[in-house]
Amino acid sequence: MLRPAGIDDLCAILAAGGALRLRGGGSKDGIGAETPGATVVDMRGFAGIVDYDPPELVLTVGAATPLAAVQALVAGQGQMLAFDPFDHAAILGGAPGQATIGGVIAAGIAGPARLSRGAARDHLLGFTAVSGRGERFVAGAKVVKNVTGYDLPKLVTGSWGRLVALTELTLKVLPAPRAQQTWVTTGLDPSAAVAAMARALGAPAEVTAAAHLPRWNGAPATAIRLDGFPGSIAARAAMLGPVVAGLTPLDDTAAAALWLAVRTAAPLPAERPLWRIIVPASRAPGVVAAIPNADWLFDWAGGLVWLASDSDAAQVRQAAAAAGGHAMLVRASAAMRAAVPALHPQPAPLAQLESRVRRAFDPDGVFEIGRF
Amino acid sequence: MPEPDAGVLARRGDIVAALRAIVPGDGVIDHADALRPYESDALTAYRQPPMVVVLPQTVEQVAAILRWCHANRVKVVPRGAGTSLSGGALPLADGVLMGMARFNRILDIDYADRLAVVQPGVTNLAITRAVEDAGFYYAPDPSSQIACTIGGNIAENSGGVHCLKYGLTTNNVLGVELVTIEGEILRLGGRGLEAQGLDLLGVVVGSEGLLGVVTEVTVRLLPKPETARALLIGFPTVESGGKCVADVIAAGIIPAGMEMMDQPAVHAAEAFVNVGYPLDVAALLIVELDGPAAECSHLIDEVEAIALANGAVSIRISTDDAERAAFWAGRKAAFPAAGRLAPDYLCMDGTIPRRCLPEVLTRMRALSERHGLGVINVFHAGDGNLHPLILYDANQPGQLATAEAFGADILRLCVEVGGVLTGEHGVGVEKRDLMPLMFSPADLAQQSHVKSAFDPELLLNPGKVFPLLHRCAELGAMHVHNGKLPFPDLPRF
Ligand SMILES: Cc1cc2nc3c(=O)[nH]c(=O)nc-3n(C[C@H](O)[C@H](O)[C@H](O)COP(=O)(O)OP(=O)(O)OC[C@H]3O[C@@H](n4cnc5c(N)ncnc54)[C@H](O)[C@@H]3O)c2cc1C
Ligand SMILES: Cc1cc2nc3c(=O)[nH]c(=O)nc-3n(C[C@H](O)[C@H](O)[C@H](O)COP(=O)(O)OP(=O)(O)OC[C@H]3O[C@@H](n4cnc5c(N)ncnc54)[C@H](O)[C@@H]3O)c2cc1C
Numbered sequence: 001m002l003r004p005a006g007i008d009d010l011c012a013i014l015a016a017g018g019a020l021r022l023r024g025g026g027s028k029d030g031i032g033a034e035t036p037g038a039t040v041v042d043m044r045g046f047a048g049i050v051d052y053d054p055p056e057l058v059l060t061v062g063a064a065t066p067l068a069a070v071q072a073l074v075a076g077q078g079q080m081l082a083f084d085p086f087d088h089a090a091i092l093g094g095a096p097g098q099a100t101i102g103g104v105i106a107a108g109i110a111g112p113a114r115l116s117r118g119a120a121r122d123h124l125l126g127f128t129a130v131s132g133r134g135e136r137f138v139a140g141a142k143v144v145k146n147v148t149g150y151d152l153p154k155l156v157t158g159s160w161g162r163l164v165a166l167t168e169l170t171l172k173v174l175p176a177p178r179a180q181q182t183w184v185t186t187g188l189d190p191s192a193a194v195a196a197m198a199r200a201l202g203a204p205a206e207v208t209a210a211a212h213l214p215r216w217n218g219a220p221a222t223a224i225r226l227d228g229f230p231g232s233i234a235a236r237a238a239m240l241g242p243v244v245a246g247l248t249p250l251d252d253t254a255a256a257a258l259w260l261a262v263r264t265a266a267p268l269p270a271e272r273p274l275w276r277i278i279v280p281a282s283r284a285p286g287v288v289a290a291i292p293n294a295d296w297l298f299d300w301a302g303g304l305v306w307l308a309s310d311s312d313a314a315q316v317r318q319a320a321a322a323a324g325g326h327a328m329l330v331r332a333s334a335a336m337r338a339a340v341p342a343l344h345p346q347p348a349p350l351a352q353l354e355s356r357v358r359r360a361f362d363p364d365g366v367f368e369i370g371r372f
Numbered sequence: 373m374p375e376p377d378a379g380v381l382a383r384r385g386d387i388v389a390a391l392r393a394i395v396p397g398d399g400v401i402d403h404a405d406a407l408r409p410y411e412s413d414a415l416t417a418y419r420q421p422p423m424v425v426v427l428p429q430t431v432e433q434v435a436a437i438l439r440w441c442h443a444n445r446v447k448v449v450p451r452g453a454g455t456s457l458s459g460g461a462l463p464l465a466d467g468v469l470m471g472m473a474r475f476n477r478i479l480d481i482d483y484a485d486r487l488a489v490v491q492p493g494v495t496n497l498a499i500t501r502a503v504e505d506a507g508f509y510y511a512p513d514p515s516s517q518i519a520c521t522i523g524g525n526i527a528e529n530s531g532g533v534h535c536l537k538y539g540l541t542t543n544n545v546l547g548v549e550l551v552t553i554e555g556e557i558l559r560l561g562g563r564g565l566e567a568q569g570l571d572l573l574g575v576v577v578g579s580e581g582l583l584g585v586v587t588e589v590t591v592r593l594l595p596k597p598e599t600a601r602a603l604l605i606g607f608p609t610v611e612s613g614g615k616c617v618a619d620v621i622a623a624g625i626i627p628a629g630m631e632m633m634d635q636p637a638v639h640a641a642e643a644f645v646n647v648g649y650p651l652d653v654a655a656l657l658i659v660e661l662d663g664p665a666a667e668c669s670h671l672i673d674e675v676e677a678i679a680l681a682n683g684a685v686s687i688r689i690s691t692d693d694a695e696r697a698a699f700w701a702g703r704k705a706a707f708p709a710a711g712r713l714a715p716d717y718l719c720m721d722g723t724i725p726r727r728c729l730p731e732v733l734t735r736m737r738a739l740s741e742r743h744g745l746g747v748i749n750v751f752h753a754g755d756g757n758l759h760p761l762i763l764y765d766a767n768q769p770g771q772l773a774t775a776e777a778f779g780a781d782i783l784r785l786c787v788e789v790g791g792v793l794t795g796e797h798g799v800g801v802e803k804r805d806l807m808p809l810m811f812s813p814a815d816l817a818q819q820s821h822v823k824s825a826f827d828p829e830l831l832l833n834p835g836k837v838f839p840l841l842h843r844c845a846e847l848g849a850m851h852v853h854n855g856k857l858p859f860p861d862l863p864r865f
Contacts, residue, residue, distance in 0.1 A: 055622045055726070055727070057621065119565070137817075143755075145755040146723055147528065147795065149807065149811060150822055154573075155572070155575045175623075202486060204596060204663075206663065231670050239598075239664070282482075304565070328568065343568055346568065349557075350558050353826070354572065357822065358570070
């Protein structure tokens with residue numbers, strides 16, 4: 001394990017080459033194949049708040065700053081990371097509090113509010129990094145509106161440590177909602193639930209999150225959340241009544257429990273392989289119908305299907321692809337992870353372009369360690 | 373631009389014939405008179421008729437043209453409606469101009485998944501027009517939206533006055549079909565919220581036509597807000613106006629739009645449209661709020677209180693859409709109004725951290741005195757995107773050069789205070805040579821490596837975005853002479 005103390009160290013390590021596995025808090029080590037031949041580069045030396053000016057909606061931090069510290073900082077100013085990041089120790093096991101903001105960005109995964117407020121990629125404005133060449137560079141900027149040069153922040157978000165080692169991140173932050181209210185309607189089958197959520201999102205009520213759990217307190221539950229100002233939540237709820245029947249409000253404790261369960265896929269059995277499937281929302285019911293004996297739930301109004309299943313990986317991927325989407329293997333035994341790529345394979349021409357783009361950052365393949 | 377390649381020019385006849393074999397009929401234009409209309413985009417200071425124009429109609433034709441050009445080392449410049457303000461669609465003397473105007477169909481509208489699939493030559497506004505009866509719209513609204521195409525919007529990552537709340541193009545696009553210079557037809561993203569693997573869609577948006585030709589676009593649709601209302605607020609100082617903007621955001625309010633004008637801009641606009649703007653204020657702010665009626669009136673009260681606490685000297689609140697439109701009319705007239713103050717003006721487009729606004733305006737006034745040219749300022753106040761309009765007279769010897777030097781100084785100032793060269797108009801040819809102000813050679817090299825991954829021979833839209841070596845620094849901008857605006861019918865923000 002290497003632990004660079006500063007950017008010069010990091011440049012020297014990457015320039016020297018080899019097979020390198022970047023790690024923030026290591027909270028997602030369980031994703032992808034094991035890589036016994038790779039040397040771990042522990043990025044935790046790059047931690048700390050660099051600049052935060054709340055009314056500018058801009059925050060610059062070291063990449064290894066704990067997610068929890070970033071969230072506490074912005075919450076203290078009534079703001080939030082709007083893409084809804086969370087510590088996923090709940091999913092993969094392990095101690096909470098280890099996740100770093102760099103790992104969150106490199107993993108590029110967002111919570112239920114992603115439906116309305118955008119993903120991690122929509123909130124990374126700029127960064128400093130060291131490429132696989134061992135060269136330090138910056139991209140993007142520290143202001144909210146910028147089109148100068150290629151939007152490399154998009155490309156590094158969700159790159160899973162395969163392009164660059166991130167050292168500093170500039171994020172867009174947003175005001176946290178002053179109030180939040182969740183409503184639930186029960187008893188809908190998957191198709192009726194997805195249709196109801198689509199109607200809610202088609203109304204001008206500004207729904208922030210929508211999810212469907214086939215079993216919640218013993219019955220199917222379809223949940224719809226509104227965020228905003230107290231008076232306006234009531235006005236917007238009134239717009240939902242005509243399009244979704246039987247909505248009843250949840251108290252805050254019940255709502256928090258429900259969204260935590262959705263975010264961490266908690267109701268799904270921990271011993272079965274876990275898939276994260278992204279499809280057009282209207283196709284979600286078809287996906288779960290195609291895979292027998294699966295446990296599942298819908299987030300993002302159906303656009304995200306969490307699915308736990310012992311079915312063959314090919315069958316799951318086939319169902320996702322047939323619905324115009326893709327399936328990521330999030331949790332599985334080491335043997336399965338060695339045999340099944342975590343990321344859904346791409347069509348050949350796209351895979352070739354991707355590999356050329358990876359080479360653009362990492363010509364000698366120091367990050368090509370066979371994890372994905 | 374790079375020197376035209378004599379070898380390519382000598383092969384012009386063969387190139388035209390090869391294109392005709394791919395696109396039959398009137399889809400290939402090679403007559404000098406017919407090439408004229410394509411010689412520039414809305415940055416008319418730069419003009420260059422293309423070697424030939426091709427107007428494909430199918431993705432197979434696009435792929436065949438690009439494959440042929442790649443095999444024969446011929447450069448290609450994509451073009452949408454030609455409203456770019458940075459010379460992004462400027463043709464090359466030895467290049468093929470690929471016009472996407474015939475890709476003008478809306479292919480699918482899906483209200484269940486709230487998306488539309490359109491061809492790239494469809495105009496931005498046409499998408500909203502197609503879905504508004506069902507209560508939906510496409511959120512990014514550049515003021516050129518009646519003319520500019522969604523393909524151009526993708527290339528420039530265009531925004532509008534509502535982008536603080538609703539995002540730029542990049543935040544509202546789900547997928548594209550992209551043809552690479554090698555003629556490979558790829559799908560990036562799709563109808564789902566995100567794609568697997570690297571976010572190639574993310575880097576294609578805003579790539580100014582350098583990475584591939586977009587032949588289909590899937591955009592997100594949003595339900596139309598129930599109401600929209602606006603406040604028109606006058607401040608005795610720029611500082612107090614800027615402080616009000618910061619306080620609105622600090623209070624947790626993200627308005628649908630928040631625009632500021634300095635006193636010279638207010639005077640120019642009022643003289644032009646007479647909408648009753650207060651003339652004795654140093655800064656005028658328009659704040660628009662949208663959502664359910666109850667939310668709008670609640671937020672109007674909050675913004676009004678914040679404005680009063682910051683010493684606002686005049687506040688008007690719209691009671692209907694006509695009044696709201698009147699508040700905006702002056703702001704929208706700022707560009708043509710500038711045209712009455714001077715025979716020519718240059719429109720700049722930098723972004724700064726908002727907290728630096730008073731400092732930047734003060735230093736801009738000093739620069740204005742030093743260069744001996746006037747400047748008026750309109751400002752997307754919510755996101756810090758400045759549009760200074762530099763007033764000059766091209767008929768006075770040396771004034772154009774002075775105006776350009778002044779413009780470069782303004783962009784240097786933006787970068788110095790922590791901002792950027794362009795907030796929404798793109799780098800193009802206009803700001804290409806200023807890129808080193810923001811990016812080191814290593815930063816630029818990393819961007820060119822990405823370019824090479826898509827286009828190893830650098831055949832797509834060369835000469836844009838990346839600085840050329842050995843070129844004396846020269847800085848253009850949107851030059852407007854005698855009030856003759858490119859695209860005179862478009863509102864300007
Ligand atoms: C099932 C599941 C659901 C999840 N849902 C969400 C969610 O809803 N919202 C959310 O925000 N997150 C979610 N995550 C992601 C997760 O919570 C965080 O991404 C994780 O905690 C990141 O922190 P880490 O420091 O532990 O990363 P690590 O596990 O150390 O690293 C994660 C990845 O990032 C790379 N990496 C780490 N640091 C750097 C760096 N400095 N530069 C470059 N690459 C780096 C690593 O190589 C690795 O590929 C989810 C994860 C899983 C498995
Ligand atoms: C009066 C006026 C007001 C404006 N207001 C705004 C504003 O408020 N906000 C804003 O952001 N911009 C504004 N603009 C700038 C301009 O309208 C935008 O940049 C617009 O997106 C350009 O679209 P277009 O179709 O005209 O593209 P063009 O000008 O034809 O081309 C622009 C770039 O896109 C590339 N391109 C075009 N089509 C494709 C394709 N299918 N595939 C790949 N590349 C392609 C071209 O190569 C070029 O680099 C304004 C312009 C004018 C004239």
